[in-house]
Amino acid sequence: MLKIQAPTNCPSCGTTLEWSNDLLYCRNSSCSSQGKKKVEHFAKTLKIKGLGPSSIEKLGLIDVDQIYSLSLEDIEERLSSKKLAEKLYAEIENSKSAPLNIVLPAFSIPLIGKTATEKLSKRTNGLLSVDREVCNSAGLGPKATENLLNWIEKDFLCFYDGYLPFDYKFVSSEKITSKAKVCISGKLTSFTTKAEATKALQTAGYEVKSSLTKDVSILINESGIESAKTKQARESGKTIITNIMDILENVNGIT
Secondary structure, eight states, X not given: OOOOOOOSBOTTTOOBOEXXXXXXXXXXXXXXXXXXXXXXXXXXHTTOTTOSHHHHHHHTOOSGGGGGGOOHHHHHHHHTOHHHHXXXXXXXXXXXXXXXXXXXXXXXXXXXXXXXXXXXXXXXXXXXGOOHHHHHHHTOOHHHHHHHHHHIIIIIIIIXXXXXXXXXXXXXXXXXXXXXXXXXXXXXXXXXXXXXXXXXXXHTTOEEESSOOTTOOEEEOOSOOOOHHHHHHHHTTOEEESOHHHHHHHHHTOO
């Protein structure tokens, strides 16, 4: 009978592997393979189109902060395509306006996903005010609480704070609501036509405006192109959504 010899070291970083529940794990937090997977999860959660496994490999990304240190020239050189570079760069720029409701689950913190984040958003305004009392009042379990507080202390405060472009604030229920006014910029991917998207938004209770007026709180840009409306929305502090389904699911209470 052929016996399979289990590996003893991580094939990526060489760290000694550890058994846990009949599975082997690499516990090296600096392992490049783990880093690439975290970048992939981050990009997928923030819906940064064009930043998949192949692009991550070509760009040499092993941590999420490196995404935002890329210049347009860096991307073009490493992807060998001006068109792809411009689209990806616009996607990265758009992602900078993501609220903590979306950003926090993107960090691959064990047990801190959309549901836990939504609970926290109802108890505090931002990441820096999260403590054990807030976690308990939000209904997070002991393990989820420990995971989050340890990440804030050891990862966020020691590394990410100041190196990522987010404001780490939760979007209040008053800002993303079924009564909000929205504006659509550019081509859509969630719907075939803008008319279909408008109908779906209106059915959900949103008021769709043709221009970016002062009372518009949400700009929808699924095109990946840094339009004039997108720049204006970012400068005026409006929420930029890259997938209409995000706010439709929010209204319907889907997690």
